Amino acid sequence: MLENPLRSSAKISSTSAAGTRRPDSPLVKPQQASLSFAQRKALQLRPSDGVLVEGSDVTRSIDRPLPGDVIGRRKSQLHPDVIRKKSAYFESEFAGPNRGDDPARTRILNEAMVTAELKTNVIINDEFAFITDLACHLSNRYQRPISSIIVTIQHGVCMLFGSTFEPAYTLSILALPSLLQPATNRRNAILTQRHLYETLGVAPTRGFVRFEAIPEENIAMGGKTLAAEIEGLSRDNADRKAGVFRKPSKSGRGIMKSVKSLSSFKSHSVIDLSENVPTPPPSNSGETTRIATIPEVPPTPPDDERTSQMVEQKSRNAAPRRKSLRFALFGNKLSPDK
Numbered sequence: 474m475l476e477n478p479l480r481s482s483a484k485i486s487s488t489s490a491a492g493t494r495r496p497d498s499p500l501v502k503p504q505q506a507s508l509s510f511a512q513r514k515a516l517q518l519r520p521s522d523g524v525l526v527e528g529s530d531v532t533r534s535i536d537r538p539l540p541g542d543v544i545g546r547r548k549s550q551l552h553p554d555v556i557r558k559k560s561a562y563f564e565s566e567f568a569g570p571n572r573g574d575d576p577a578r579t580r581i582l583n584e585a586m587v588t589a590e591l592k593t594n595v596i597i598n599d600e601f602a603f604i605t606d607l608a609c610h611l612s613n614r615y616q617r618p619i620s621s622i623i624v625t626i627q628h629g630v631c632m633l634f635g636s637t638f639e640p641a642y643t644l645s646i647l648a649l650p651s652l653l654q655p656a657t658n659r660r661n662a663i664l665t666q667r668h669l670y671e672t673l674g675v676a677p678t679r680g681f682v683r684f685e686a687i688p689e690e691n692i693a694m695g696g697k698t699l700a701a702e703i704e705g706l707s708r709d710n711a712d713r714k715a716g717v718f719r720k721p722s723k724s725g726r727g728i729m730k731s732v733k734s735l736s737s738f739k740s741h742s743v744i745d746l747s748e749n750v751p752t753p754p755p756s757n758s759g760e761t762t763r764i765a766t767i768p769e770v771p772p773t774p775p776d777d778e779r780t781s782q783m784v785e786q787k788s789r790n791a792a793p794r795r796k797s798l799r800f801a802l803f804g805n806k807l808s809p810d811k
C-alpha cells in the first residue's frame with residue numbers, strides 16, 4: 474500500500490514515496506543534465522551576446538543583473554508584456570476589492586472562507602498532520618487566518634486518473650473570485666502542487682487542480698449569504714454616515730450584531746463548535762431522523778450520558794499528535810484540558 478511520506482523522510486528524492494518519479498527540472502537543458510553544478514555554472518558564464526532570450530532557451534543572459542542587484546538605474550529590463558502581466562498580478566494581489574475604506578466589509582472579505590477539497594488514491598497515515606499542513610499552506614497562500622480555511626480530504630479512494638491507477642489527486646479550491654485571479658492561480662498552482670508533492674508524494678503531473686470562484690451571493694454561513702451580510706453592512710455604514718439611526722431589525726442583525734456574529738464564527742474554532750454540537754448518527758445506523766421544522770431556539774444540548782459517550786469516542790479517534798498540533802495552530806485559545 475502507498476503511504477504518506479510526510480513523517481517518513483524529511484526530503485523527497487527523485488523517486489517519491491508514492492512511487493512516482495519527480496519530473497526533471499525544466500530549467501536544466503537535456504545536454505547539461507549529466508554535468509556537475511560547477512560545469513554548468515562555467516558554461517553559463519560564457520561571454521554573452523547581450524540577447525535576453527534567444528530561441529527556445531529558458532536561461533537568461535548573465536549580463537542581466539540578478540534581482541536585488543544594485544545597478545543604479547530604475548528602467549525595467551523586462552519586455553512590456555511581462556511588465557503588464559507582473560503589474561496585473563500585483564494589482565490583483567495588493568489592490569483587490571478587499572482593501573476598501575469600510576473596515577467591517579474589508580474584514581469580512583479578508584476572512585471569507587477558502588475551501589479545499591482533496592481526493593486522492595494515496596492512503597494518508599497521519600491525516601491530522603497532513604490536513605493541518607495543507608490548511609497552513611492555504612492560510613499562507615490566501616493570506617487569511619487558519620480559522621478561515623476549510624479542508625476536506627478523501628484518501629484511499631478509487632481513482633482512475635488519465636487511464637492509470639497510479640498515485641494521483643484532484644484538488645478543488647473554492648474561494649471568492651477576487652482570490653482566484655489568473656495570475657494568482659498560476660502561482661498557487663505551482664506552489665500548492667509542490668506542497669502536495671512534498672507531503673503526499675504525488676508529482677504535479679498526477680494532480681488536477683480546479684480553482685472555483687464562488688461569488689458572494691452563492692456562499693452562506695449562519696443562514697445568510699455573504700452578499701446579504703455585506704449589503705447590510707454597507708447600508709448600515711451609509712446610514713451611519715448620514716446620521717440615520719436605524720432600529721435593529723427583527724432578526725437582530727444590525728451592524729454591530731453582524732460584525733459580532735462573524736467574529737464569533739471565526740473566533741470559535743472548529744474545535745469549540747464541534748464540542749458543543751452533537752454528531753448526527755451515521756446514515757447507515759438504521760435510525761431514521763425526522764426532519765422537523767427548524768426550531769426557533771437552539772437545539773437542547775445533549776444529555777450527560779451522550780456527552781460522555783461523545784467525549785470517549787473522540788478521544789479514541791484522536792491522532793496521537795493531535796494535542797501539540799492543536800496548540801501550535803490555536804495557541805492559547807484552547808484551554809489546557811482540550
Ligand SMILES: O=C(O)c1cc2cc(O)c(O)cc2[nH]1
Pocket residue numbers: 584585586587692693694695696697698699700702731734735
Ligand atoms: O464565505 C464566508 O466566509 C462567509 C460567508 C458568510 C455569510 C455570512 O452571513 C456571514 O455573516 C459571514 C460569512 N462568511
